[in-house]
Amino acid sequence: MHIRVVLPVIGETLVEHVRSEVLAWASPDTKVDVIALERGTASIESEYDEALSAPGILQRIEEAATDGVDGVFITCFGDPGVHAAREIIDAPVVGGFEPAMLTALSLGENVGIITVLPNVVPMLHSLARRYTIERRIGTIRVVDLPVLGLEDHEVLVERLFEQAADAVAKREADVIVLGCTGMLGVAAELRDRLAAAGHRVPVVDPTGAAIAWLESSVRLGVSPSRTTYMPPPAKDRRA
Template sequence: MHLRVILPVLGDSLVEAVRAEVAHWAAPGTRFDVVTLARGTASIESEYDEALAGPGILERVAEAVEDGVDGVFVDCFGDPAVPAAREIAGFPVVGGFEPAVLTALSLGERVGVLTVLPNVVPMLRSLARRHGVETRLGAIEVVNVPVLGLDGEGEALVELLAARGREAVARGQADVLVLGCTGMLGVAEAVRARLADGGAPVPVVDPTAAAVTWLERAHRLGLRPSRTTYLEPPAKHRVP
């Protein structure tokens, strides 16, 4: 399988960390590459950021079509431009939200999300409504760390995530927790262990892991986006 990871940001500062994380989760035989955007934003933390990143994401998806890849992971929990990408791609395309939350729903009744900033909470609620899972989405807790600041938090980030997760579980608003930013790299197991030690033995879903394994499974099963939902766009003049 050939997987294309679209990191929907400007610049290459996050590429090596993302490459290492995807390599950790990818199965033997899965080859992948990581690309960033030629136009867009430094990170996606608002609807405005998402709208600005959309054209750059779709440009990279069109390149993936030309390159004959088998699947695309748009590496952002907000699933930016994913429905549009499915219209122009004949292969599976996912972001971070859908595979992570749907995985979490198979592990417990109420799903809690641990995310970065208050700005993204309405976006995640909107995604939950789109996917029809809003009644099972409980707490959305924020750690008040911007995406570009996550890498420097280390142990402090693990403690923040565990503290917010513990509060959500204690209030009965989470039976499963999802890391609500794909920039929270390599901390899911540590957060789960910290929660278990503190009396909250709940699963913690890593969105990168969920996305990569979701795409691998779809490829193995020979599944593609439905053309009765994601119809090819009508031919017309466009200025990309």
């Protein structure tokens, strides 16, 4: 099985970190490659960033289709370009939001999302409405750290714990979802800290959920429905 990970940002700084994280979740026999964008933004934290990243993402999807990969993970919790990508490749495509949230919905009644910055929150509410799961989201909270500022592991875990513990204590969340795929390698530590504090709730890592979802989809032999994701009509285009 060959999974292509599209890092929807410019620059190579995060490539190896993402590759290590994905390999930790993938099955031993799954081939993984990670590729960033030629054009776009350094991180995605707004609708504007998403729009600027879309042409670069779709370029990588076209390349993935040519290369015959078995599945694609666009590694961003905002699911940028995911639905457009499904129109142009005959392989399963996911971002971070959909697989993480659908996994979380099977584990508890109310889902709490903890993301990076306040300006991301409206984007996540919009996604929830698109997927018709807004009634199951008990809270969306932030750690007030930008995507490019998540490398301080101790600060990130402490802020995640503060928000998650408060959300669970107030009965706003039965499941915690990490609301950024840049929150690398913290899910198990957060889960254990919550359990030690008396909060036995699952913590869903969006990268882990996405890789598991793709591997399952490939084994099931499923790909995007052509009655939903219809191939775009032929015409002149300049991306």
